Amino acid sequence: DADVTQTPRNRITKTGKRIMLECSQTKGHDRMYWYRQDPGLGLRLIYYSFDVKDINKGEISDGYSVSRQAQAKFSLSLESAIPNQTALYFCATSAETSGRIEFGPGTRLTVT
Amino acid sequence: EDQVTQSPEALRLQEGESSSLNCSYTVSGLRGLFWYRQDPGKGPEFLFTLYSAGEEKEKERLKATLTKKESFLHITAPKPEDSATYLCAVHKGAQKLVFGQGTRLTINP
Numbered sequence: 001d002a003d004v005t006q007t008p009r010n011r012i013t014k015t016g017k018r019i020m021l022e023c024s025q026t027k028g029h030d031r032m033y034w035y036r037q038d039p040g041l042g043l044r045l046i047y048y049s050f051d052v053k054d055i056n057k058g059e060i061s062d063g064y065s066v067s068r069q070a071q072a073k074f075s076l077s078l079e080s081a082i083p084n085q086t087a088l089y090f091c092a093t094s095a096e097t098s099g100r101i102e103f104g105p106g107t108r109l110t111v112t
Numbered sequence: 113e114d115q116v117t118q119s120p121e122a123l124r125l126q127e128g129e130s131s132s133l134n135c136s137y138t139v140s141g142l143r144g145l146f147w148y149r150q151d152p153g154k155g156p157e158f159l160f161t162l163y164s165a166g167e168e169k170e171k172e173r174l175k176a177t178l179t180k181k182e183s184f185l186h187i188t189a190p191k192p193e194d195s196a197t198y199l200c201a202v203h204k205g206a207q208k209l210v211f212g213q214g215t216r217l218t219i220n221p
Contacts, residue, residue, distance in 0.1 A: 004155075043156070043199070043211040058208070090155050099144050099203045103155035 003027045004104035006091050012110045013081050021076045021107050023091030032074040033092040033101065034058075034066060043090070049074055050096075081111045114139045116202055118212035125219050128189050133215045135200035136182040144203040145183050147176050149196045150214070156199055190219045 004025045013019050023032065034046040045058030047066040055066060063085060065077045078085055091104040119134045137145070144163050148156035160169040162178040169176045173194060175186045185198055197216045201209040 040213060042213040043201075043209075045208060048208065092155075100146065100158055100161055101209055102158060103148075105155050106153070108153075 004091060004093055004102065006089075006104040006107050008107060009105065010108045012112065014112055015082055017081050019078045019081055019109070021089055021091075021109070023074045023076070023104060025072050025091075025093045025104075027093055027095075027102070028071075029093040029095050029102075030071065031094045031096065032068065033094070034064075034074070034076045035090045035092060035103075036060065037088040037090060037106075046076065046089075078109075078111075081109075083111045085109065086111045114202070114204060114210050116200060116210050116212040118198075118200055118215050120215060121213070122216040123218070125187075125190055125217070127191055127219055127221050130186070130188045130190070132187070133185040133198055133217070134182060135185070135212055137200075137202050138181075139202045139204050139210065141204050142202055143205055145178055146201045146203065146209065147183070147185055148199040148201065150199055151196050159198075187217070190217075192219045192221050195219045 007022045030051050033048040035043045036046055037043050044060050046064050047058050048056050049068045052068050067075050089107045092101045094101045116137045144161050146161050147159040149159055150156045160176040165180045167178050173188050177184045195218050197214045199214045201211040
């Protein structure tokens, strides 16, 4: 089984709809992240969480919210989706000491 | 402002033709530099971490090196299965990574 799983893997939604992307991990890591990847712009950090009660904004948090339901679960919500949120979204985890971030398989989101 | 720049954006090589990818950075308080490999439609896969100038890491046909201003990923005698996008990222504390835009590498048989 994969260490980091994301659901759904692909999603097409309409402008204005609320959508939630889910992430779960079995690595036992405390730290979880949401990144967005766009062609030509690289990976950009949306939100990160160092434990269940800790939530921090990344560089592009506007239009997004997150929830850390448990150590192993971190979800990303788009309250009212817009077309420029069409992108590949990655959940990631890391152990406190390593600095190394490990990524999930990604969710391809299309907003029409 | 922290910046990570990778070059070239794309590189096409023949099988067996060695080359290098560059990652230059301007970051205060560098705590590590990471290299990842990403295949189309998949998440980035960790390759190496480098922590200090002069450090080198190797894995199969790949070798990563680090100076105070840049890192190189050397690919020796590449094979078609080495085709992927290679990403570098700098770690500047709080375990946040700043990524470059990647180099898309294609190895032709």
